Amino acid sequence: RKEVEQDPGPFNVPEGATVAFNCTYSNSASQSFFWYRQDCRKEPKLLMSVYSSGNEDGRFTAQLNRASQYISLLIRDSKLSDSATYLCVAASGTGGFKTIFGAGTRLFVKA
Amino acid sequence: DGGITQSPKYLFRKEGQNVTLSCEQNLNHDAMYWYRQDPGQGLRLIYYSQIVNDFQKGDIAEGYSVSREKKESFPLTVTSAQKNPTAFYLCASSPRKGGANVLTFGAGSRLTVL
Numbered sequence: 001r002k003e004v005e006q007d008p009g010p011f012n013v014p015e016g017a018t019v020a021f022n023c024t025y026s027n028s029a030s031q032s033f034f035w036y037r038q039d040c041r042k043e044p045k046l047l048m049s050v051y052s053s054g055n056e057d058g059r060f061t062a063q064l065n066r067a068s069q070y071i072s073l074l075i076r077d078s079k080l081s082d083s084a085t086y087l088c089v090a091a092s093g094t095g096g097f098k099t100i101f102g103a104g105t106r107l108f109v110k111a
Numbered sequence: 112d113g114g115i116t117q118s119p120k121y122l123f124r125k126e127g128q129n130v131t132l133s134c135e136q137n138l139n140h141d142a143m144y145w146y147r148q149d150p151g152q153g154l155r156l157i158y159y160s161q162i163v164n165d166f167q168k169g170d171i172a173e174g175y176s177v178s179r180e181k182k183e184s185f186p187l188t189v190t191s192a193q194k195n196p197t198a199f200y201l202c203a204s205s206p207r208k209g210g211a212n213v214l215t216f217g218a219g220s221r222l223t224v225l
Contacts, residue, residue: 087154
């Protein structure tokens with residue numbers, strides 16, 4: 001079983017749609033959680049951290065459920081520019097070597 | 112602007128050859144990492160270094176070697192012992208404290224073995 005699992009997609013949605021990505025992690029010692037965005041053939045870039053109380057950044061909302069070991073990302077009012085792969089990340093300690101990346105969920109937003 | 116520079120962006124190698132991928136950062140980060148990304152898979156950690164002159168194997172270190180002689184530089188050598196080296200290689204860095212889990216990536220090096 002992978003430590004961080006995501007639905008690979010692809011998700012095909014029209015502009016303006018709301019789309020939700022889910023992610024589960026298997027290491028109960030995980031303490032820090034993130035969503036990264038990766039454009040085709042580019043490097044991953046940090047989209048947002050995920051906090052226990054949930055957090056929002058513009059059209060993006062991240063949620064964490066520690067009991068279920070579940071992380072989500074909600075994108076409202078999708079834009080064409082949101083088309084990318086979204087990587088779920090869990091870290092079990094301090095230091096990048098404790099950071100585990102999911103394989104990513106591919107999103108296509110269509111006009 | 113601070114960032115991470117990887118070179119070359121594209122590299123072709125014949126079987127049996129060693130190649131070295133460069134990674135330089137000017138973020139003043141203590142920790143540096145090398146990841147490999149294959150289609151449909153998450154990033155897999157090859158090697159990491161938390162401080163100059165020290166580095167540790169990650170999950171898939173076989174067939175790779177690194178050095179960390181300077182804080183700014185963390186080159187990766189893909190040796191002929193690596194059986195399936197064709198992949199996208201990503202270098203990253205992070206502070207040692209305060210945001211140590213937040214990685215900044217270079218633009219990547221795409222290696223193809225002919």
